[in-house]
Amino acid sequence: MDEGEHTPGSDGDTTPSDSDESDGDESDGDESDDSADSAGSPSPSPSPSSSPDRTEQSAPNRTKPHSDVRDGSSSEFALDDDDADVNSVPSNDADGPSGAGSETSGIGNGGRDRSSPDVDFDGVVLDNDDDDNQGLFDDLLSGEPIFENKEVLRPSYTPHELPHRNDQINRMATILVSALRGETPSNILIYGKTGTGKTASAKFVSQELESTSQKYDVPCEVEYINCEVTDTQYRVLAQLANTFIEENQGVIADRLARLEDLRADAEDVTTDATHDATDAMRDAAAALADTEFDSVNELDDRIETLEADAEEMEEVPMTGWPTDRVYSTFFEAVDYHERVVVIMLDEIDKLVEKSGDDTLYNLSRMNSELDNSRISIMGISNDLKFTDFLDPRVKSSLGEEEIVFPPYDANQLRDILQHRADIAFKRDALTDDVIPLCAAFAAQEHGDARRALDLLRTAGELAERSQAEIVAEKHVRQAQDKIELDRVVEVVRTLPTQSKIVLFAVILLEKNGVHNINTGEVFNIYKRLCEEIDADVLTQRRVTDLISELDMLGIVNAVVVSKGRYGRTKEMGLSVPVEETEAVLLSDSRLGDIENAQPFVQARFDN
Ligand SMILES: Nc1ncnc2c1ncn2[C@@H]1O[C@H](COP(=O)(O)OP(=O)(O)OP(=O)(O)O)[C@@H](O)[C@H]1O
Numbered sequence: 001m002d003e004g005e006h007t008p009g010s011d012g013d014t015t016p017s018d019s020d021e022s023d024g025d026e027s028d029g030d031e032s033d034d035s036a037d038s039a040g041s042p043s044p045s046p047s048p049s050s051s052p053d054r055t056e057q058s059a060p061n062r063t064k065p066h067s068d069v070r071d072g073s074s075s076e077f078a079l080d081d082d083d084a085d086v087n088s089v090p091s092n093d094a095d096g097p098s099g100a101g102s103e104t105s106g107i108g109n110g111g112r113d114r115s116s117p118d119v120d121f122d123g124v125v126l127d128n129d130d131d132d133n134q135g136l137f138d139d140l141l142s143g144e145p146i147f148e149n150k151e152v153l154r155p156s157y158t159p160h161e162l163p164h165r166n167d168q169i170n171r172m173a174t175i176l177v178s179a180l181r182g183e184t185p186s187n188i189l190i191y192g193k194t195g196t197g198k199t200a201s202a203k204f205v206s207q208e209l210e211s212t213s214q215k216y217d218v219p220c221e222v223e224y225i226n227c228e229v230t231d232t233q234y235r236v237l238a239q240l241a242n243t244f245i246e247e248n249q250g251v252i253a254d255r256l257a258r259l260e261d262l263r264a265d266a267e268d269v270t271t272d273a274t275h276d277a278t279d280a281m282r283d284a285a286a287a288l289a290d291t292e293f294d295s296v297n298e299l300d301d302r303i304e305t306l307e308a309d310a311e312e313m314e315e316v317p318m319t320g321w322p323t324d325r326v327y328s329t330f331f332e333a334v335d336y337h338e339r340v341v342v343i344m345l346d347e348i349d350k351l352v353e354k355s356g357d358d359t360l361y362n363l364s365r366m367n368s369e370l371d372n373s374r375i376s377i378m379g380i381s382n383d384l385k386f387t388d389f390l391d392p393r394v395k396s397s398l399g400e401e402e403i404v405f406p407p408y409d410a411n412q413l414r415d416i417l418q419h420r421a422d423i424a425f426k427r428d429a430l431t432d433d434v435i436p437l438c439a440a441f442a443a444q445e446h447g448d449a450r451r452a453l454d455l456l457r458t459a460g461e462l463a464e465r466s467q468a469e470i471v472a473e474k475h476v477r478q479a480q481d482k483i484e485l486d487r488v489v490e491v492v493r494t495l496p497t498q499s500k501i502v503l504f505a506v507i508l509l510e511k512n513g514v515h516n517i518n519t520g521e522v523f524n525i526y527k528r529l530c531e532e533i534d535a536d537v538l539t540q541r542r543v544t545d546l547i548s549e550l551d552m553l554g555i556v557n558a559v560v561v562s563k564g565r566y567g568r569t570k571e572m573g574l575s576v577p578v579e580e581t582e583a584v585l586l587s588d589s590r591l592g593d594i595e596n597a598q599p600f601v602q603a604r605f606d607n
Contacts, residue, residue, distance in 0.1 A: 145426065146464050146471060152424040153457035155450060158203060163419060164412045165201045171403050172205045176376075179220045179340040180213055184367060184374040187398050189348075192405025194382045195448030199346055201405070202380060206344060219339035221247075222378075227351035233359040234323055236351065237330045238316040240343065244333035245313045251337060252310045259303050262288070266296050309336075327362060331369070338372045348379035349386035357390045364397040407447025413439035416449050417456055425460065430471045434459065437476045455479050488576045491553055492584045497591070498538060501529050502546045504585050504594060506556055507578055516571040519544050533593045547572060555581075 151157055162169065168190075178185045192198050206222035213220035223243055230236050266288055293299040313333065316326050334341060343363065345351060351359060366375055379398055387395050408416065417435045438459065442452030458479035463471040495503065505525035509517045523540045530537045538546075547570060551558040558572035574581070585591050 146429045146460050146468075147424060148426050149424055150457065150460070152420055153453050153460075155453070158200060159420065161419060162197055162201055162204060163415045164408060165197050165405070168197075168403055168405055169201050169205055171401075172202065172378075173208070175401050176205065176209055176342065179209065179342060179376065180216065180218050182218065182340065184340065185342065185376040186400035187364065187377045188379070188401045188403060189387070189399045190378065190380045190403050190405065191384050192382060193407055193446050193448070195442075195446075195450035195452075196382075196405040196407055197449055198380050198382070198405050202344055202346075202378060206342070209342070219337070220342075221339060222342045222344055224344045224346065226346045227349075228347040231350055231354040233355055233362070234321075234326055235318070236345075236359050237323070237326045237362075238318060238321075241316045241326060241330035241333050244330070244336070245315055248313060248333060248336045249310060252306050256303065256306050256310075259299060259306070262291060262293075263296070263299055263303065266299065331366065334366075334375065335370045335372050339374075341373060341375045342378055343375055344378045344380070346380045347382075349381040349383040352386055352389055357394045360394045360398055361391060364394055408443070408449055408452075409447060410436075410439045410443035413442050413447065413449060413452045417452055420453060421456065424457075425471070428470070429460075431473065433473045434471050434476055437473055441476070441480050451483075454483060458482055485577065485580060488555070489580065489584050491555065492576070492581055493587075495550075497535065497588070498542075499546050499550060500585050500588060500591055501533075501535060501594075502526050502543055503550060503555060503581070504591065505529060506547075506550075506572065506574055507582050507585070510574050511578060511582075515573070517573065518569045518571050519547060520569065522547065522572075529594055533590065535590070544570065 152159075172188065172190075175188055176185045190198050190202060203224070206224070209220060210222055223240060225236055225239060227236070230239055288294065288296070288299065291299075293302070314329070316329055321329075348360075360377070360379075363375065363377055377398060387399060390398065414435055417438055421430060421435060435456070438452050438455040441455055442448050445451050455476060456479075459475040460471050462478050462482070463475045466475075468475070492500070492503070502522060505522045506517060508525055509521055514521065519540065523543050526543055527537050529535075547556065547558055550556045551572070555574070555576050556572045557575045558570045560568055561571050562568050586594065
């Protein structure tokens with residue numbers, strides 16, 4: 001690679017040894033190499049052999065190193081070679097647009113630094129090839145990679161096997177098999193805490209259902225909607241309507257193509273000059289004999305109808321239509337032809353929370369009105385209580401079948417991790433205690449497989465970053481701290497401003513050595529801070545509520561203590577690291593000014 005790197009202006013065909021020789025010497029052909037060695041110094045022209053078309057050859061290589069790096073695959077040697085090519089591109093680029101770069105870039109050509117590969121010819125700042133490369137990535141790439149395929153540990157990866165979920169998967173399959181018989185499957189409600197494999201299992205079953213339906217040529221589909229993103233009735237119906245419209249357009253296009261062919265066949269027969277009119281009609285009828293059409297006219301009518309249908313199907317815009325219009329468009333689209341549709345509503349509780357149960361009410365009543373198709377709902381939720389907010393009719397219809405996904409225990413998590421680790425890591429890249437420890441940590445967190453996988457991935461990344469050869473227990477512990485801190489940072493960062501001020505008050509008290517902080521103390525500092533940054537001051541009662549919310553989020557730990565005849569108060573302490581939390585709070589532009597207020601607040605403690 002090094003050799004290749006020293007060929008900024010040289011021909012792509014230049015062999016590494018060419019540039020090697022030129023290093024440090026003044027041989028004519030490779031003078032450009034000198035420029036690579038001394039950044040900024042005026043350098044001789046690039047080799048005349050740099051031609052614009054080479055630019056085109058080299059350019060596609062630019063993307064290659066990235067994919068290699070991401071894969072963490074062992075192809076970094078290939079990458080290095082490519083790198084050399086890539087590095088040769090910029091100077092060629094400079095020549096390229098001018099079309100005669102090599103001639104115009106000579107020293108005597110009036111151009112100050114035109115010959116230097118790091119010069120910007122047309123307003124484009126060029127890489128100075130390897131002069132700027134200080135080996136930042138080389139060091140990182142040089143170690144043996146720990147990962148074989150890191151993607152396998154990411155949430156986006158859908159595993160082919162789901163250990164310890166056989167019961168749930170079989171239950172779902174038993175219910176959904178009726179779709180393959182053309183019947184309406186019962187609605188299903190899937191419950192379970194986060195990371196218990198609900199989505200992964202439901203998607204796995206859906207894929208099986210769809211592929212089996214193709215195998216037996218039964219019209220059956222699953223539509224997935226993530227209600228955290230698509231969280232209003234309008235959006236859910238619009239997304240479904242547009243999916244079905246697109247599909248229907250495809251179906252219509254296929255049918256039209258088939259009918260046009262038929263039409264052409266029939267026409268060939270009827271336009272035969274030797275036929276009289278009666279013969280032609282008879283022959284046309286014969287051409288259509290095995291079809292559903294008795295005459296060419298009938299065929300024409302059908303073609304016309306289909307074309308009109310295709311024209312009428314108007315996509316639903318993402319806003320702006322009245323909801324009934326969206327609903328009827330969806331209704332017509334889904335009923336356009338015979339099929340059974342399973343609508344999978346992931347995070348269904350978010351939909352109900354945001355926009356009530358109208359969508360579910362409408363969807364669950366549709367079957368009685370549909371002529372050709374049938375729909376069934378599969379709701380997924382990690383909030384076990386969300387059905388309390390549903391209309392009783394919706395509740396009973398939606399919960400025809402309920403499947404619970406219990407949390408994984410440490411042994412189950414170990415199996416899950418082992419399956420993934422076998423694909424994700426290089427052989428012997430993990431010490432024996434890594435997987436059990438990740439499993440144990442995640443089991444403490446309500447048996448969350450996502451958390452377990454995150455821990456394993458982060459531990460691997462930390463090991464890789466510290467250039468360790470294998471992932472060890474300490475990396476898992478570091479990963480646990482990192483993930484915890486990231487979570488805190490994220491929670492704190494997204495708090496509303498008022499909660500941030502309350503939290504800041506708690507931090508100030510704690511930093512000043514106040515223990516068992518009570519609500520009154522927090523309120524006093526809070527008021528002061530609000531005045532400093534010109535924010536509205538809430539009542540003490542509201543501030544107490546905000547403290548309870550911070551308690552629920554695990555940011556402070558508050559207990560109610562009785563003060564005898566002085567009533568009750570909350571005493572609290574911080575449950576998160578002070579420094580990091582404070583830094584996150586101060587990064588909020590609104591609270592940034594508080595920093596200046598600190599000495600003032602401090603003075604209050606001194607009194
Ligand atoms: N039994 C399992 N085998 C392999 N991987 C699993 C298993 N269960 C869960 N996972 C993995 O754990 C991660 C989280 O799973 P999933 O998204 O299905 O959880 P969920 O219960 O739907 O969580 P949430 O309610 O937060 O959406 C995914 O990466 C998934 O592949």
